[in-house]
Amino acid sequence: MKKIGYLCVFVMLGLAHCEENYKKDIGSGPLVIRYPENNEKMCIDEEVQLKCTSWRFGVEANNLGPWKTIPEECDDYVEDYMLGKGYKLDLEMVSKEAGAFAASHELVNDGKDIWVFDVDETLLSNLPYYSEHGFGLELFDHIEFDKWVEKGIAPAIQASLELYQEVANLGYKIFLLTGRSIRHKGVTIENLVRSGFHDWEKLIMRNPEDHAKLATIFKSEKRNEMEKGGFRIVGNSGDQWSDLLGSSMSIRSFKLPNPMYYIP
Template identity: 25%
Template sequence: MFSFAHQMEHGDSSESFSNTGGSEMGSSYIMESGFFIKSFVATIFVAALVTIGLLFITLLIALIVMLQSCESRSSGVIQLRKISDDYSFCKVFALHAELNALEADEFPKNCKTLAIQYVKEGQYLRDLNLTMSVADDYYFSLAPEKDGLDVVLIDVDDVLSNPCTHQLNNRLGQHEENELTEEAKHLKHMLVLGLYKKLQASGWSLILITRKPEKQWNAIQESLIVAGYEGWSSLIMRSDDEMQMENWEYFSRRREHLQNQGFRITSVISSQLDALTGPCLGKRNFKLANPIFYRLKEQTESILLLQ
């Protein structure tokens, strides 16, 4: 009995030991499995963090690039708006300056810069060509009477150079401005001369007028011939008693005198408003483009110069 009972107890103990051992092995497996699952999750979590970090950096870089692009674009828009505003202001100021005969030092510096760009970038030439095109169309629709009394009055100060002023600009060191002044005058000279030749061929009487005094007659006549202006009907220059007159008054007086002589003024062609102001103007007058002007006083006269 004892042996059997002892064997039974021993069996129970063995079975109990086996159950205990099996239980310990199972717990170890669970712990090991749990540790493996946690490592995998951690790996995925770290990878997700890295991916999110990369996405965040990429997004941050994209935002910085976009902000820089927007800032650059905004800066460009502001700059273009400023240039446009400056151009509008200078265009109005140029008209104001001509109406009031302002001096050179009263012209804003930024307008002088725009005037240089206006000539250098070709807009001045385009504006001149457009004016000439309008004038061509107008004269093409007309025919002068055979009596020779239909006249076109042309302001030749627009196309005649002034050596004294050329030297003055060089003394002031305004080399670039002086070159552009000469270029502007050359462009205007070529286009006005072309129109002059067409009008002459169509039978119009051409009267040239200048602000210069009569005592310079020989020099002005020679300059006109050299420049290609030949065959004109008359050259009007200031008499001594007209030297103290305002330019607009001088032009008005001379136009009135022409009308009193029986001439029919068809047009006045000039870039300066003083020649296009007052009574006795033509039926259709033409204002040539004028980028900027300076009013320089000499001993005997005030001369308007194109810049």
């Protein structure tokens, strides 16, 4: 082990930081790409690489307790993952699996088969914001993030856009269930439409009385209402476990990758 020492991550995993790939990764938004100033910055100790991969596995398997920022030692790791091929591949994988399930499931076709999508880091990418805020290394700043949301320029996550269109074409009604406040309703609709999302059945956002609720509770309540309305929740796509777990769960849930932040 000692003999190997430091290895560059972009060499190890072949993460290509080329602008062309990157633009394709996160849609057509006005993303500001931060390149490392020199290659040395991108070099990650192999032990750190292993530990951060383990941490990311803990995140995605829902093994970790609530966390507020990414581990300090994983800052380069998360940046590399988000800007490299790993994130893109993971998004494509989950979208492909969801699409295969959606197609294999037998719809009743009475307009009551539904697919639930979360919005942030599921349909829309806030990577342009997070790339300017340490990829999860900085403590979440509501005020700054709200300013970003109000710009309405979050790009589509390409793989999710394809899934969205696929399930719509299959005949599922689409419900958007987001933790965003109803205050951002106008700009959220504009942003979604501008990014290629159309014809959803309902956009559900937090009302003032929902703000104190944990996302798991808020989203479970809303899914409950869907079921009471006679809808059958076949699929649910979200980047947070709080999008997926709780009551009135979907038949199959699809966890999109997100090593940048955690919402309980």
